Amino acid sequence: MKHPYLAKLGFPLLCAGVSVSSAFAQGVGTVSGRILDEKNEGMPGVTVLIEGTTLGGSTNSDGTFSIQGVPAGQHTIVTSFVGYTTRRQTIAVTSGQNTTVAPIALAENTTLLNEAVVVGYGTQRRQDVTGAVATVQSKDFVQGQVTNPEQLVQGKIAGVSITTGGGAPGAPANVRIRGNSSLNASNDPLYVIDGVPVDKGGISGASNPLTLINPNDIESVTVLKDASATAIYGNRASNGVILITTKKGLQGEKLTVNVSSQTSIAKRTKIYDVLGAQEFSELIRANGSASQIATLGSANTNWQEEIFRTATTYDNNVSLIGSVGKLPFRVSYGNLNQEGIVITNKLKRNSGSISLNPVLFDDHLRIDLNVKGTKVDNRFIDQSQIGNAVLFDPTQPVRGDESRYAPYGGYFQFLQANGNPLGLAIGNPVAALNNTNNTSEVKRLIGNVQFDYKIHGVEGLRANLNLATDVSRGEGNTVTNLADFGNYLNQGRFTQYNQKKDMRLLEAYLAYSKQFGGTKFDIQAGHSYQDFVNKGDNFLAYRFDRTTLVNPSDVLTVPGYYSKLVFLSYFGRTTLNVKDRYLLTATVRNDNTSRFASGNRSGVFPAVGLGWRLKGEEFLANNNTISELKLRAGWGRTGQQDVGGAYDFLPRYVIGNSAAQYNGVTTYRPSGYNVGLQWETTTTWNAGLDYGFLDNRISGSIDAYERTSTDLLSLVNVPAGSNLTNQLFANVGSLRNRGLEFNINVAPVRSETWNWDFNFNAAYNVNKITDLGDQQEGFEGYLTGGIPGGTGSTIQVNTVGYPSNSFYVRQQVYGSNGRPVEGVYVDRNGDGIINERDNYRYKNPAPRTVLGFSSNVAYKKINLSFLLRGNVGNYVYNSIAANLGNFSNAQGSTNYLLNLPTDIRNTGFNTQQLFSDYYVENGSFLRCENITLGYNVGKLFNDKANLRLSAAVQNAFLITKYNGLDPEIFGGIDNNFYPRARTFTFGLNLGI
Numbered sequence: 001m002k003h004p005y006l007a008k009l010g011f012p013l014l015c016a017g018v019s020v021s022s023a024f025a026q027g028v029g030t031v032s033g034r035i036l037d038e039k040n041e042g043m044p045g046v047t048v049l050i051e052g053t054t055l056g057g058s059t060n061s062d063g064t065f066s067i068q069g070v071p072a073g074q075h076t077i078v079t080s081f082v083g084y085t086t087r088r089q090t091i092a093v094t095s096g097q098n099t100t101v102a103p104i105a106l107a108e109n110t111t112l113l114n115e116a117v118v119v120g121y122g123t124q125r126r127q128d129v130t131g132a133v134a135t136v137q138s139k140d141f142v143q144g145q146v147t148n149p150e151q152l153v154q155g156k157i158a159g160v161s162i163t164t165g166g167g168a169p170g171a172p173a174n175v176r177i178r179g180n181s182s183l184n185a186s187n188d189p190l191y192v193i194d195g196v197p198v199d200k201g202g203i204s205g206a207s208n209p210l211t212l213i214n215p216n217d218i219e220s221v222t223v224l225k226d227a228s229a230t231a232i233y234g235n236r237a238s239n240g241v242i243l244i245t246t247k248k249g250l251q252g253e254k255l256t257v258n259v260s261s262q263t264s265i266a267k268r269t270k271i272y273d274v275l276g277a278q279e280f281s282e283l284i285r286a287n288g289s290a291s292q293i294a295t296l297g298s299a300n301t302n303w304q305e306e307i308f309r310t311a312t313t314y315d316n317n318v319s320l321i322g323s324v325g326k327l328p329f330r331v332s333y334g335n336l337n338q339e340g341i342v343i344t345n346k347l348k349r350n351s352g353s354i355s356l357n358p359v360l361f362d363d364h365l366r367i368d369l370n371v372k373g374t375k376v377d378n379r380f381i382d383q384s385q386i387g388n389a390v391l392f393d394p395t396q397p398v399r400g401d402e403s404r405y406a407p408y409g410g411y412f413q414f415l416q417a418n419g420n421p422l423g424l425a426i427g428n429p430v431a432a433l434n435n436t437n438n439t440s441e442v443k444r445l446i447g448n449v450q451f452d453y454k455i456h457g458v459e460g461l462r463a464n465l466n467l468a469t470d471v472s473r474g475e476g477n478t479v480t481n482l483a484d485f486g487n488y489l490n491q492g493r494f495t496q497y498n499q500k501k502d503m504r505l506l507e508a509y510l511a512y513s514k515q516f517g518g519t520k521f522d523i524q525a526g527h528s529y530q531d532f533v534n535k536g537d538n539f540l541a542y543r544f545d546r547t548t549l550v551n552p553s554d555v556l557t558v559p560g561y562y563s564k565l566v567f568l569s570y571f572g573r574t575t576l577n578v579k580d581r582y583l584l585t586a587t588v589r590n591d592n593t594s595r596f597a598s599g600n601r602s603g604v605f606p607a608v609g610l611g612w613r614l615k616g617e618e619f620l621a622n623n624n625t626i627s628e629l630k631l632r633a634g635w636g637r638t639g640q641q642d643v644g645g646a647y648d649f650l651p652r653y654v655i656g657n658s659a660a661q662y663n664g665v666t667t668y669r670p671s672g673y674n675v676g677l678q679w680e681t682t683t684t685w686n687a688g689l690d691y692g693f694l695d696n697r698i699s700g701s702i703d704a705y706e707r708t709s710t711d712l713l714s715l716v717n718v719p720a721g722s723n724l725t726n727q728l729f730a731n732v733g734s735l736r737n738r739g740l741e742f743n744i745n746v747a748p749v750r751s752e753t754w755n756w757d758f759n760f761n762a763a764y765n766v767n768k769i770t771d772l773g774d775q776q777e778g779f780e781g782y783l784t785g786g787i788p789g790g791t792g793s794t795i796q797v798n799t800v801g802y803p804s805n806s807f808y809v810r811q812q813v814y815g816s817n818g819r820p821v822e823g824v825y826v827d828r829n830g831d832g833i834i835n836e837r838d839n840y841r842y843k844n845p846a847p848r849t850v851l852g853f854s855s856n857v858a859y860k861k862i863n864l865s866f867l868l869r870g871n872v873g874n875y876v877y878n879s880i881a882a883n884l885g886n887f888s889n890a891q892g893s894t895n896y897l898l899n900l901p902t903d904i905r906n907t908g909f910n911t912q913q914l915f916s917d918y919y920v921e922n923g924s925f926l927r928c929e930n931i932t933l934g935y936n937v938g939k940l941f942n943d944k945a946n947l948r949l950s951a952a953v954q955n956a957f958l959i960t961k962y963n964g965l966d967p968e969i970f971g972g973i974d975n976n977f978y979p980r981a982r983t984f985t986f987g988l989n990l991g992i
Helices: 004-009 011-015 022-026 149-153 227-236 277-287 290-295 303-307 384-391 402-408 429-434 879-884
Strands: 028-036 047-050 056-058 064-071 073-080 087-093 098-100 116-119 122-125 133-137 160-164 173-177 190-193 218-224 241-246 256-268 311-324 327-339 346-356 365-380 436-454 461-480 493-516 519-537 560-578 582-593 602-613 626-640 652-655 668-671 680-693 698-710 713-717 727-731 734-750 754-771 782-786 794-798 806-809 812-814 820-825 849-859 862-872 875-877 920-922 925-940 945-960 981-991
Touching: 028 073, 028 087, 047 064, 056 064, 064 073, 087 098, 116 133, 116 218, 116 241, 149 160, 149 173, 149 218, 190 227, 218 227, 227 241, 227 560, 227 582, 227 602, 227 626, 227 680, 277 290, 303 384, 303 429, 311 981, 384 429, 384 879, 429 436, 582 626, 626 698, 713 782
Parallel strands: 028 098, 190 241
Antiparallel strands: 028 064, 047 056, 047 073, 073 087, 116 122, 133 218, 160 173, 218 241, 256 311, 256 981, 311 327, 327 346, 346 365, 365 436, 436 461, 461 493, 493 519, 519 560, 560 582, 582 602, 602 626, 626 680, 652 668, 680 698, 698 734, 713 727, 734 754, 754 849, 782 794, 794 806, 812 820, 849 862, 862 925, 875 920, 925 945, 945 981
16 A cells, blocks of 8 residues: 555645636535455545635545535546546536436546655655665565665666675675765665664674575665755765665555565586596696606596586565554564575575554654564675685595594595695685684664654644664674684684774754745755764684684783774755746755864765756646656766764774784874865756656656765875875865666556566766876876785776776787787887886776666456566686686695696686786676566455465576676676576565
8 A cells, every 4th residue: 555645745736726616506516435456445645626726635545535515517536646547537416416426437547656756854756856866665676685785676766776796695785876876985875764874894603794684675766866865864875775665554544464475596617627537637647747646636526517516595574554643553574594505504584564554643743663683694705715615726626535534524635744724725624614603693773753743733844853773783703613714723713803883963943934925935944953872892813723823822912802893964955836837945964073183073064956847838738648757967076084083083093903012012003084074075067857748658757967076085195204104085186977767667568467567777977087286297096996816906097087997008009810918018109118007997897888778567366577677898817817827836846736726727827917907898688687587476365365476587697798707797897706596586475
């Protein structure tokens, strides 16, 4: 069911300016009836009007209505509800009598479901919005096995790129809205859950903090993309805002129990391509020394096969929704057990939520109480062991001679002559995974109570108070058994950690709305206080028996750590609507942060948005082809301060390393600081067009934008001679993003048996660094993007005039056979020497274009949906091939051997060629994210229950030219060995 109060928002506007019919003089009667949904159930909150009059009202909880004082004669009754097609029906009213209308059934109109839009500190009608705002409702979420909330809208919103960080359960996702706006500060959006701006940082023991939110509890996800929409959250809104609204009860609704259960089977889709045992053995025998040949074994082991498995997931949820008198409620419980496709890897989540939404004092006081609690238990793996499985000698067995390898649990290991582990050799990955128990327990509670009071005696004036908290507790430990603790036989290792994070929020605002004829305005002003406390203990590592320190001379110098961050904010917004045609939104927010020194703490972030609803003009008002047409334009500034530590502006001392001890006493050293740190500011221009045709059978939007970030919070080089640090944070430079976004929703088929909807969205973004401050002549830029294979090696650079994180490589020379020539590169500066001065900027990791296409076809009780996602123009540095694809890698020691990627066949490299542009590959791709087939069984148990069955496959296929495991690599440097799985999900949903 939809929120009945949302429909009422449109009621005054529909009635405004309409004169009373002269038919009143002819006598009056009563009109009554009932409004039904597609399930033949009564619909509360539906607006019912007598066209041409001010008479009307809303339906009761059972869908019935009664309108008194209707003039006798012929009339048209108009019934409307947000998300449903408006119905008109002609009736004849007899004076002094009751006219009963036959039950009116409203059909769902998916193109209107977003008409009531959640924005910062309130809601607006879709047609009144002046900013770039996109909403996805629960019925349009990505289906299948969804663990994290951000997966619900992956590929659904233009300009929003969501990249999952590998295939591990609960793997973090990187969300970017309209590209990166900063170099070294956070580029993550702000998340606001039920009006609570939550802590978006991580917590120890959880790879992704959003894993702690159950997606089954979410009703809608709204993304605010431009400054006109986001400036109300100024202090952390430079990277966009994601508003998450959870499911709630409705007043007068009967008790409904919903049970959903999903079972999933996940299999790897691809393993890293390395040499088989026979080819590897032949290679060593042909090129290796006698001792290396002697090292070869006789087994034929596919080590990746040994560590991967077919994984299962069970996801069960139950919810109760209803109303006790005037107390609507929703209570839910969810249990998720997810195995990773790598042995020993798993995640277990138990979650619960309570939502109470009473309306008291003759509908003047609305209270929204929301509590969400989650407990997650993880067993992590050391992902380097997947890399070890790629590298481990395929001629060696998983298990060896029991007498020789008994100290290692019977697992084969490369050993010295005395039976101790060979220090330089990698360990047996199967042994390492089975003998290491890396577990965590994380708890999170997000709760708020919001009071919205319509002040008696002052029509249109509301007071709102929001009190909230976000509490996280994470702790974990790692037990490493004897087989994996270096050269210490019969000993293991025990380490532990914990972290405590607390957020408190107090927000209050006054809002006043008034309508004068065809002009309506709304003004609000408020104050916000929010603080974040982060603390935890320090622990020393112990030997396996927990009684002996790993290094007995270690002393716990600092018992724990603590930091506190405080925001004080004042905000205001005014909206103006003139004749439903001319729209204005003006916003300002003043933020003060404790992260900067007192003179730099304040930041002011204004914004303005304009809208012109051409559909409201006379020349389009009666046009049956164009159902919506609106121009939007906006400008605004937002802030960024999320960088470094909480006290980077303060001179302070930190603990020195163990090598800096004096007579056994740990020393302290001064740490780098910058008292001049201040807000990074992003200025955004946006122009947009919202359109709808053929009763919104075709609808969508087009946006063009420019975002310029100035006073970038960047890591800069410290002049030589400083004894504090080589780099520190400072406000230096500027960065620009320009782009276009296109979104279209089409409903080509609408009938009693057939329905078809599809969505296509595309976003084009160009990123460019425009300033990095004053630099010495010949400065090439700030090196970044660390890679393995050498001490301090980097593969990317930030340079003025180029995209951020551009690859910085050497131009490979190729032979007549088309193969790269080892060590031969183009002398780009013409000095006759090949070195780092010949490096050039070649491509970058960010896609130029991000695409999404989804479709949903329904025939009677069957529906089929799918989602395609794609990136165009993103490039990936194949770090695995660059680091490992050379003969010296296999022959680095006479005591053990390492396997090689099959790319060695293409290059024949004897040594690493880390900086060759050969390894920068086109990462463009098309991925089928999800295919779902559903069947609505219908009513069961004497029509007391409804059952729906579904089957889905995720990551159904991937089309790409990239040679690595997966081209979808955030940051563009592929060190990833944990592949995304292909998951088959079978589900049922039972409503009672």
